[in-house]
Amino acid sequence: MPTITLCMIVKDEEEFLERCLNSIKEIIDEIIIVDTGSKDRTVEIARKFTDKIFFKDFNDDFSELRNFSINKATKEWILVLDADEMISKNDLIKIKQLIQNNENLGYAFIQRTYFNKPLTKQWNYSKDDDYEESKSYLGWIYRGITRLFQNNKGIKFIYPIHETIIESIKHINGKILNSKIPIHHYGLLRDKDSIIKKNELYKKILINKIGKYKKLSFETELKIQEEIEKETLR
Template identity: 50%
Template sequence: MNSAAISLCMNVRDEEEVLERCLSSIAHIVDEIIIVDSGSTDRTKEIAKKYTDKIYDFEWKGDFSEARNFSFSKATKEYIMWLDADDVVPEKSQKQILEFKKNLATYKMDVVVMEYQYSYNAEGNPILTQYRNNIVRRACNFKWKGLVHAKLDYSDTEEFITNIVIHHKKNKLHTDRTLKTYESLIEQGKNLSVEDLFYYANECISHKQYKEAKEWYQKYLNENTSNDECNIYAYGQLADCHTYFNELDQAILCCLHTFKINSPRAEICCKLAYIYYLKKEIEQTISWFKIATATDFPTKSTFIKPHYYTWFPHIQLCTCYLSQGNYNEAKKHNDIAATYIPNNSYVKGNETLLEELKIKIEQRNAEK
């Protein structure tokens, strides 16, 4: 069976620290590598030459979509795969993609979605996951849109969702470059697209500009009528902004609004639990953490925080029950959390508190 041919398209600039790591994980899988450099002053192009002679210079004009579309225009194979320089294709995924190329040739899929893990805890477990359209059929001529956070526009096209994982291993420190770019565009009087409203709000909240984030999330939600998954995320972020300002009732309403969009998400249930904890309503807190433990992991969501579907609510329930002196329930939930993160400091700390509570209970019983 013949495999489909894939062009890898990458846009880079000053990526000497990570580019070889990325290319070495994917070069043997793809059939063509396109590198578009927008002004590197380090060894980026020298490293790229080890893997391809198709390296193009591109004059940077502050438009990420223009740069992405240029790289796509240079592809010649049936399918296009795109990665960022600080992405890595793990060994298991390499084997999956090689096998999957046969299905591409057979079924002519237009959009292939992969699991993109881009934030990790101290143990290396993913704490934030996004599903991205990493492979598309070139004949569809999909275009990138968005000045800053470019997004591939393939509306009304069916996706094929895989369990193939891409790791995002960011080395560079988070800067305010993107935030400043948006602020400059606004000062110039340029109208932000719906997608850019969303991403600018995200930049605001990541820089702890909660007042501005509230404003821009609300603008985004007022204008966006189609992307349910991003709306769920935006309402959750807006709830965090209200929580920061102690506007707890408004935060609750934001969380509850997501249930009108789709089935409950564990991330939202845990937010509600925390809000009720701040309101000192422990039974409500426990109820929402319990609901989180019973929430199914979504088969597809724009942003997923896996720990909310596994150990996190159980750790919180253990804490709640410890505060009530309920040893059995506290131990039950800490034991469940331990099945996911056995050596985590939260689990070990709770084990110490549980032992102390057990001794106190035994002492009280002995005194009766």
């Protein structure tokens, strides 16, 4: 059976980390945690699950951290999650089935970001959803995100924010299949101060990098961040 390394970047995630790791641990063969300066119980919690914990400063570039983490992986496949995310137990068997197919270098997921106020045109209500993970929240916004991929030296993350491996997979003529599996994301359910701090960091990085990458999506993302912050503060 093919093996999986879980790679994570964390900082002050004691509220979410244990739930995330418990949700996925039964199909994971190795856990790599990169901590960027936690001052709470994050590292203590991580040590319950792995001894492969590394420490690295954050230099306003999430790709740098992601690449540092995946370079530590020793298993055949890599799964990337954030501490405020989880995968339903019902979907774990699907992931094990996916990695038995070596023809695809990567698999895309649907990241559902839950919130209790409607946001943007991509809003979906939880009322009739089958997943228990959504039942406590009004609904979610979604985006496609590639988080499961083969441990291949040619695959790396690019862009300092909303980092992606898609371009590197395409560069080596690899295929990405849509798994249609949701990643349940609870980042907008944090306290307001944490959300404001995170949004300010994202906006700062976006503003500094728009000129460098010349991607319209960065400008669009900045507008979305501003909308989310406005709704959060209502």
